[in-house]
Amino acid sequence: MGEMKTITVELKERSYPVYLQRGGLRELGRLYLEHGLGGRAAIITDRTVEKLYGPLALKGLKEAGVDAQLIPVPAGESSKSLEWADRLYTRLIWGGFDRDCTVVALGGGVVGDLAGFVAATFLRGIRWVQVPTTLLAQVDAAIGGKTGINHRLGKNLIGAFHQPQFVLIDPQLLESLPERERWSGLAEVVKYGLIRDERLFERLETQLEALARLEDVKALEGVIARAVEIKAEIVSEDERERGIRALLNFGHTVGHALEAASRYQRFLHGEAVAWGMRAEAWLSQKRGGLSPQEFERVLKLLRRFPQGERPEGLDKETLMEYIYRDKKARRRTLYLVLLRGLGGAELVAVGEDEVRQALEFLVS
Numbered sequence: 597m598g599e600m601k602t603i604t605v606e607l608k609e610r611s612y613p614v615y616l617q618r619g620g621l622r623e624l625g626r627l628y629l630e631h632g633l634g635g636r637a638a639i640i641t642d643r644t645v646e647k648l649y650g651p652l653a654l655k656g657l658k659e660a661g662v663d664a665q666l667i668p669v670p671a672g673e674s675s676k677s678l679e680w681a682d683r684l685y686t687r688l689i690w691g692g693f694d695r696d697c698t699v700v701a702l703g704g705g706v707v708g709d710l711a712g713f714v715a716a717t718f719l720r721g722i723r724w725v726q727v728p729t730t731l732l733a734q735v736d737a738a739i740g741g742k743t744g745i746n747h748r749l750g751k752n753l754i755g756a757f758h759q760p761q762f763v764l765i766d767p768q769l770l771e772s773l774p775e776r777e778r779w780s781g782l783a784e785v786v787k788y789g790l791i792r793d794e795r796l797f798e799r800l801e802t803q804l805e806a807l808a809r810l811e812d813v814k815a816l817e818g819v820i821a822r823a824v825e826i827k828a829e830i831v832s833e834d835e836r837e838r839g840i841r842a843l844l845n846f847g848h849t850v851g852h853a854l855e856a857a858s859r860y861q862r863f864l865h866g867e868a869v870a871w872g873m874r875a876e877a878w879l880s881q882k883r884g885g886l887s888p889q890e891f892e893r894v895l896k897l898l899r900r901f902p903q904g905e906r907p908e909g910l911d912k913e914t915l916m917e918y919i920y921r922d923k924k925a926r927r928r929t930l931y932l933v934l935l936r937g938l939g940g941a942e943l944v945a946v947g948e949d950e951v952r953q954a955l956e957f958l959v960s
């Protein structure tokens with residue numbers, strides 16, 4: 597078992613620690629008690645994660661004297677629905693869970709968003725903790741208190757801000773994660789490097805494949821820690837995304853359009869973001885925010901990602917429609933996160949013709 601590292605998300609009375617430790621899942625019971633979470637625990641998970649880690653999570657809590665119970669939902673995005681939230685409310689009510697109980701979200705971003713939403717709304721909000729089990733959730737989704745579910749008219753349209761009591765990251769859990777999912781999570785790490793930390797970007801340049809293939813677990817832990825620090829800093833400055841938190845959307849305006857235009861079937865989230873970053877880096881370079889050399893470095897790193905799913909063949913005008921449907925589009929003026937050097941970013945108004953050219957660069 598590795599050493600435990602603690603990173604704090606500073607939010608005044610809502611501040612909380614993110615614990616990072618190889619093998620840390622074994623500490624869940626101890627941390628639960630240390631945080632004064634005395635009541636019963638509802639471990640919300642998905643069926644895949646339940647099989648892999650449910651017994652260990654349950655045992656840890658029970659050995660600490662906590663009355664805990666596993667509540668699984670099917671794996672996959674379709675569980676992030678009002679229907680599944682409703683089923684979870686029913687389980688909690690039938691199970692006699694009261695205001696003193698705690699939700700433990702054990703899983704990837706889907707479980708985190710759904711369980712967090714249920715915790716935010718059940719009995720007007722109960723306490724919860726996050727145990728993210730995908731790389732994407734460890735470096736991104738589990739930090740910052742955004743919870744939510746999908747509506748048939750769009751993703752993440754229903755939700756709440758609800759900060760957890762603590763987050764426990766155990767990088768060892770990534771050993772069972774399919775490599776494709778690890779690459780998807782790494783795309784978000786590239787994003788952090790590009791918008792905020794050139795050194796992190798350089799670490800990825802030297803170690804990308806070793807990180808994805810878990811050949812260097814120490815390096816991976818270091819990269820996860822740095823990503824969590826960056827996300828924690830940004831969330832501390834801007835919990836409700838009124839300003840700087842929007843910079844986390846680098847690569848996402850185009851990325852979300854790629855996901856939507858392919859009906860969420862073709863790309864994993866990080867894969868779409870990796871393509872989106874290419875297009876948005878192209879725009880950054882066109883606007884003079886990146887030098888040709890810097891732009892080439894970005895492309896070179898992103899070309900090392902698996903190229904299985906590509907945006908070619910997607911209709912440009914359909915993509916334009918989705919881009920302008922994005923939350924950040926006010927009338928036909930689009931505000932995009934563009935890079936200012938490697939490690940810096942800003943929100944910039946971009947013309948429609950330039951966006952079209954960026955898509956041309958991507959899909960041709």
Ligand SMILES: NC(=O)c1ccc[n+]([C@@H]2O[C@H](COP(=O)([O-])OP(=O)(O)OC[C@H]3O[C@@H](n4cnc5c(N)ncnc54)[C@H](O)[C@@H]3O)[C@@H](O)[C@H]2O)c1
Pocket residue numbers: 642644645648671672673676703704705706707709729730731732733736737738739740741742743752769770771772773774777865
């Ligand atoms: N709240 C936020 O700030 C935020 C940020 C980014 C993304 N998200 C949300 O996160 C979701 C995507 O999250 P995700 O990429 O983690 O997907 P996911 O939760 O669907 O997990 C991906 C797959 O991996 C499986 N899995 C999880 N952990 C595993 C493990 N350790 N070993 C083997 N298999 C494992 C899951 O069962 C699932 O099939 C999206 O719904 C997105 O909207 C939320």
Ligand SMILES: [Zn+2]
Pocket residue numbers: 736784848865869
């Ligand atoms: Zn993302």
